[in-house]
Amino acid sequence: VATNAERLAGKIFDAKATTIDGAAHYSFLNECTPRGRRFLPICKDAGAARADLHDRAATLAIEHFRMALGPIQ
Numbered sequence: 001v002a003t004n005a006e007r008l009a010g011k012i013f014d015a016k017a018t019t020i021d022g023a024a025h026y027s028f029l030n031e032c033t034p035r036g037r038r039f040l041p042i043c044k045d046a047g048a049a050r051a052d053l054h055d056r057a058a059t060l061a062i063e064h065f066r067m068a069l070g071p072i073q
Contacts, residue, residue, distance in 0.1 A: 020056050022048025028057065 009017035020027075024046040031050045032043035045053075066072075 018060060020048075020053055020060075022046050023053050027053045 005017045005019075009015040022045070026042040027045050027048070027050055029042065029050075032040065037043045
């Protein structure tokens, strides 16, 4: 985060970096199957369920666009 997202956000006018607790590098890939979680390292998340992280990211995106673009007509 410090070497990528925060650094880049610092270079964009009026940008805001938001981190989501429990998310890791691969957390926003599709959810893994039970077999994938058993055998693939990229399926091992930092603790939060991917579906919950996806929902949180979608909520943040919607909040951002509502603030930036105004209410939907």
